[in-house]
Amino acid sequence: MIRFENVSYNYPDGTPALRNINMGIKKGEYIGIIGKNGSGKSTLSLHLNGLLRPQKGKVMVRGMDTGDFSKLQGIRKIVGIVFQNPETQFVGRTVEEDLAFGPENLCLPPMEIRRRVDRALAETGLEKYRYHSPKTLSGGQGQCVALAGVLAMEPECLVFDEVTSMLDPDSGKAVLERVKRLHEKGKTIVYITHNLEELHAADRIIVMDRGRIVLEGKPENVLSDPSLRDLGLTPPSLIELAEHLKNHGVAVPWEKTSSPSNFAEEICRLFLKM
Amino acid sequence: MQEPVFSYVPGVSFLHTLDPRTKLAAVMLLGILVFRTESFFGIGALFAFFFALASFTGLPVGVFFRAVRPMLLFIIFIFLAQLFFTEGRVPASFWILQPSIEGLQNGLRLSVRFILLLLFAALMTASTDPSAITCGIERILRPLPLHWLGVNSFELATMMNLSIAFLPLLFERVERTKAAQASRGMYFGRNPFHSVPALVIPLIRGIVRDAEELALAMESRGYQGTRRTSMHELLMQKRDWVSLFALVSFAALILRF
Numbered sequence: 177m178i179r180f181e182n183v184s185y186n187y188p189d190g191t192p193a194l195r196n197i198n199m200g201i202k203k204g205e206y207i208g209i210i211g212k213n214g215s216g217k218s219t220l221s222l223h224l225n226g227l228l229r230p231q232k233g234k235v236m237v238r239g240m241d242t243g244d245f246s247k248l249q250g251i252r253k254i255v256g257i258v259f260q261n262p263e264t265q266f267v268g269r270t271v272e273e274d275l276a277f278g279p280e281n282l283c284l285p286p287m288e289i290r291r292r293v294d295r296a297l298a299e300t301g302l303e304k305y306r307y308h309s310p311k312t313l314s315g316g317q318g319q320c321v322a323l324a325g326v327l328a329m330e331p332e333c334l335v336f337d338e339v340t341s342m343l344d345p346d347s348g349k350a351v352l353e354r355v356k357r358l359h360e361k362g363k364t365i366v367y368i369t370h371n372l373e374e375l376h377a378a379d380r381i382i383v384m385d386r387g388r389i390v391l392e393g394k395p396e397n398v399l400s401d402p403s404l405r406d407l408g409l410t411p412p413s414l415i416e417l418a419e420h421l422k423n424h425g426v427a428v429p430w431e432k433t434s435s436p437s438n439f440a441e442e443i444c445r446l447f448l449k450m
Numbered sequence: 451m452q453e454p455v456f457s458y459v460p461g462v463s464f465l466h467t468l469d470p471r472t473k474l475a476a477v478m479l480l481g482i483l484v485f486r487t488e489s490f491f492g493i494g495a496l497f498a499f500f501f502a503l504a505s506f507t508g509l510p511v512g513v514f515f516r517a518v519r520p521m522l523l524f525i526i527f528i529f530l531a532q533l534f535f536t537e538g539r540v541p542a543s544f545w546i547l548q549p550s551i552e553g554l555q556n557g558l559r560l561s562v563r564f565i566l567l568l569l570f571a572a573l574m575t576a577s578t579d580p581s582a583i584t585c586g587i588e589r590i591l592r593p594l595p596l597h598w599l600g601v602n603s604f605e606l607a608t609m610m611n612l613s614i615a616f617l618p619l620l621f622e623r624v625e626r627t628k629a630a631q632a633s634r635g636m637y638f639g640r641n642p643f644h645s646v647p648a649l650v651i652p653l654i655r656g657i658v659r660d661a662e663e664l665a666l667a668m669e670s671r672g673y674q675g676t677r678r679t680s681m682h683e684l685l686m687q688k689r690d691w692v693s694l695f696a697l698v699s700f701a702a703l704i705l706r707f
Binding site: 222225227248249252253257259261263264266267268269270273276277279280281282283284285286290307309311322325326329 | 581611619663664677
């Protein structure tokens with residue numbers, strides 16, 4: 177669905193942000209992109225719907241080149257991005273108006289805009305905040321409005337760029353849960369983060385460092401990869417625990433490390449066997 | 451928290467249901483009328499008209515008079531200037547001040563006109579959702595050849611909407627910057643020449659960064675600064691035309707006297 181072909185991009189000061197990136201994203205896939213600050217993951221996300229255009233190589237979204245200005249509107253209908261800071265994503269004075277912004281840009285008729293706004297409100301459970309100012313909402317609710325604003329465009333692919341980094345842990349979990357449900361409904365998900373704990377549900381993880389893809393694969397292989405630490409990333413705590421247990425001769429299978437309750441069950445099972 | 455001035459009060463009154471374009475046109479017409487009316491009778495009639503419209507909205511009149519308060523000093527100044535600097539019959543002089551009868555009349559007339567103007571504007575803003583106002587302005591501007599100025603009506607409308615939406619955020623940022631500087635030992639009372647740059651520079655930097663993020667988010671949601679539709683359907687209905695006709699007749703009547 178989305179394809180990067182030899183994509184390179186330099187910041188205005190000349191520092192390379194992306195170096196020769198090649199990758200593809202399939203329809204319905206849940207991709208996690210991870211890397212420490214400055215690894216190029218946000219620059220990469222801005223390439224996904226043509227907010228940045230590659231200086232070398234090209235990005236194709238459903239066969240449309242993001243370098244082609246006439247295709248941009250079509251590309252943005254397909255790929256929507258939810259950004260880190262909810263505050264600077266709000267355009268409208270009320271939640272309802274904010275959600276209408278995207279569909280209005282697509283030049284949809286008023287009836288259709290209403291339908292989409294209502295639907296996005298229902299999907300995110302924000303109906304009761306319809307006439308509130310998005311600025312009066314909490315961080316978690318704010319991020320919900322930002323997501324609803326993108327959902328109102330009805331994109332096939334949703335990109336989340338460090339959406340939990342300004343939220344408290346509980347709201348962060350709620351957002352993650354929502355992302356998972358969207359994926360189950362068939363949306364393609366690109367989830368960008370520097371917190372490996374958030375990537376258990378991903379189908380595939382891409383690790384970035386200094387503008388390059390350095391590691392790519394299924395979560396069970398990537399999250400337990402010993403080179404993560406050298407890249408400045410901390411593996412999820414349960415995986416670390418599993419590694420320590422393994423060193424002591426207790427092997428907990430990978431599937432059990434995705435949640436504390438699974439992990440505990442497995443430990444108990446092993447304990448009873450002994 | 452300061453009481454909001456010129457803010458929208460949601461409702462379902464007759465005035466609320468009028469098309470924003472009708473109300474914009476009405477405010478413009480009334481504005482002209484206010485400054486064309488010389489007689490105190492005409493001004494009295496306009497006041498009566500205001501109270502009649504205000505009663506239609508079902509809102510307490512205080513809501514509208516709040517709009518006058520920030521301008522009160524200015525209005526008093528105008529009144530006093532007229533009172534003392536108009537040539538005419540001087541019934542009594544105080545020290546170097548010589549109030550004249552004509553000055554009193556001029557001053558009253560001028561200050562009352564300003565008050566009326568503010569009241570009519572407040573009537574519109576209280577009964578019209580700001581986004582509907584910008585939508586109305588956009589529709590009024592659309593036929594004008596604005597591209598000569600390098601803008602289009604859609605851009606202007608979005609700009610207006612954003613300014614309304616971002617004003618609170620701006621104030622919040624000022625407070626935050628103030629707090630950040632104060633916690634690093636900045637004392638705002640002592641020397642304004644020293645403290646203003648310390649406040650303004652980080653403030654502008656922050657605003658520019660916010661603006662960049664906002665621009666990205668807007669572009670990502672398909673904003674191109676070109677033609678776009680609106681969720682608000684604007685339809686001039688019978689009652690809009692009837693209201694406008696009634697208003698024009700009223701204006702003609704007032705100007706006759």
